[in-house]
Amino acid sequence: MIQIRRQLHQIPEAGFAERKTQQFILDFIAELPQEHLEVKTWRTGVLVKIRGLQPSRTIGWRTDMDGLPIEEETGYEFRSIHPGYMHACGHDFHMTIALGILVHFAYRPAKDHILIIFQPAEEGPGGALPMLHSEEFQAWKPDLLFGLHIGPDEPTGTIATRPGILFANTSELFINLTGVSGHASLPHRSRDMVIAASQLAMQLQTIISRNVDPLDSAIITLGKVTIGTKQNIIPGQARLEGTIRTLSMESMDNIKSRIRSLVAGIETGFECNAQIDWGANYCQVNNDTDLTEEFMEWARQDGTVDVVSCQEAMAGEDFGFFLQDIPGFMFWLGVDSPYGLHHPKLAPREEAIPTGIELMTRYLRWKSEQP
Numbered sequence: 001m002i003q004i005r006r007q008l009h010q011i012p013e014a015g016f017a018e019r020k021t022q023q024f025i026l027d028f029i030a031e032l033p034q035e036h037l038e039v040k041t042w043r044t045g046v047l048v049k050i051r052g053l054q055p056s057r058t059i060g061w062r063t064d065m066d067g068l069p070i071e072e073e074t075g076y077e078f079r080s081i082h083p084g085y086m087h088a089c090g091h092d093f094h095m096t097i098a099l100g101i102l103v104h105f106a107y108r109p110a111k112d113h114i115l116i117i118f119q120p121a122e123e124g125p126g127g128a129l130p131m132l133h134s135e136e137f138q139a140w141k142p143d144l145l146f147g148l149h150i151g152p153d154e155p156t157g158t159i160a161t162r163p164g165i166l167f168a169n170t171s172e173l174f175i176n177l178t179g180v181s182g183h184a185s186l187p188h189r190s191r192d193m194v195i196a197a198s199q200l201a202m203q204l205q206t207i208i209s210r211n212v213d214p215l216d217s218a219i220i221t222l223g224k225v226t227i228g229t230k231q232n233i234i235p236g237q238a239r240l241e242g243t244i245r246t247l248s249m250e251s252m253d254n255i256k257s258r259i260r261s262l263v264a265g266i267e268t269g270f271e272c273n274a275q276i277d278w279g280a281n282y283c284q285v286n287n288d289t290d291l292t293e294e295f296m297e298w299a300r301q302d303g304t305v306d307v308v309s310c311q312e313a314m315a316g317e318d319f320g321f322f323l324q325d326i327p328g329f330m331f332w333l334g335v336d337s338p339y340g341l342h343h344p345k346l347a348p349r350e351e352a353i354p355t356g357i358e359l360m361t362r363y364l365r366w367k368s369e370q371p
């Protein structure tokens with residue numbers, strides 16, 4: 001399975017462009033015993049049903065598939081062969097673990113149906129919600145659904161999760177500012193978007209420090225600001241790109257309202273036009289309380305991993321859309337990387353792969369035997 005992970009690591013692709021990845025998964029499935037398998041594709045995703053022996057329900061396991069626009073700096077022999085793209089959020093690990101679970105149940109089916117879901121576009125624009133609503137998914141909709149995310153901060157041999165909210169609400173944020181460009185020596189005839197965008201970037205942070213209850217976590221991060229072409233041209237265009245994270249929807253609405261007000265102020269103050277686009281919005285990952293508590297207790301009894309009760313994280317995950325409709329949970333799988341998620345040197349430890357596969361095949365089999 002480690003070789004499989006390395007092969008997947010080499011071919012990271014953007015959301016809804018995971019064509020090589022999809023083909024890799026389909027080729028892998030074609031090599032397995034087909035007796036109990038049914039396979040469907042949905043856009044660049046794949047759904048695999050392993051028919052149960054005496055099924056009374058379907059238990060789902062979900063992995064994401066896409067990579068990130070990051071130039072890899074790991075120095076691995078098996079580094080990405082797609083320039084400017086990297087599996088920097090562990091989706092190569094997630095897919096490998098899903099394939100490992102699939103191999104296990106293809107040879108030895110569970111009592112219930114097991115559905116393995118390969119979902120595209122988690123990093124954006126979001127594959128979970130349209131997949132959930134698709135005919136293909138609805139026809140095989142699982143009764144329970146589980147998933148994991150690699151946890152760089154956790155040691156290997158550890159899992160971490162919590163009942164209730166695990167991951168935040170997210171909204172992307174795109175702001176276009178349009179002023180008037182001009183000669184560097186004639187600022188009074190221009191409307192300089194360097195100054196407007198800089199002011200706005202600073203003002204946005206005051207929303208967090210002055211409009212959000214300090215006990216209610218929220219984040220505004222600008223990950224990309226694009227302005228200008230040359231050092232002696234006043235630029236008339238700027239684009240700010242970022243993300244908003246909150247633990248409550250009320251905070252998200254409040255922050256968006258404050259962003260609208262501040263952007264309107266920038267328009268007046270700097271005599272420019274502004275357009276806001278909220279991009280993709282993900283709902284929080286809300287773990288089912290009973291199932292999560294039961295799983296944590298089961299894993300403690302299983303005794304093969306350390307089980308940590310963790311805090312909420314301000315990461316986003318469109319898995320949250322599935323959990324709005326289907327009871328289940330997500331957990332962190334410790335991979336002990338010195339570099340975090342979305343870092344060009346992310347280096348998860350591969351011994352976490354068999355840990356994840358073995359733990360979850362045992363759990364899914366146990367769960368399928370419960371009334």
Ligand SMILES: CC(=O)N[C@@H](CCC[C@H](N)C(=O)O)C(=O)O
Nearest residue numbers: 123124170171172243315316317
């Ligand atoms: C686990 C993880 O890193 N997820 C991403 C999800 C992206 C959400 C969306 N595209 C946004 O940026 O708001 C994350 O950045 O947390």
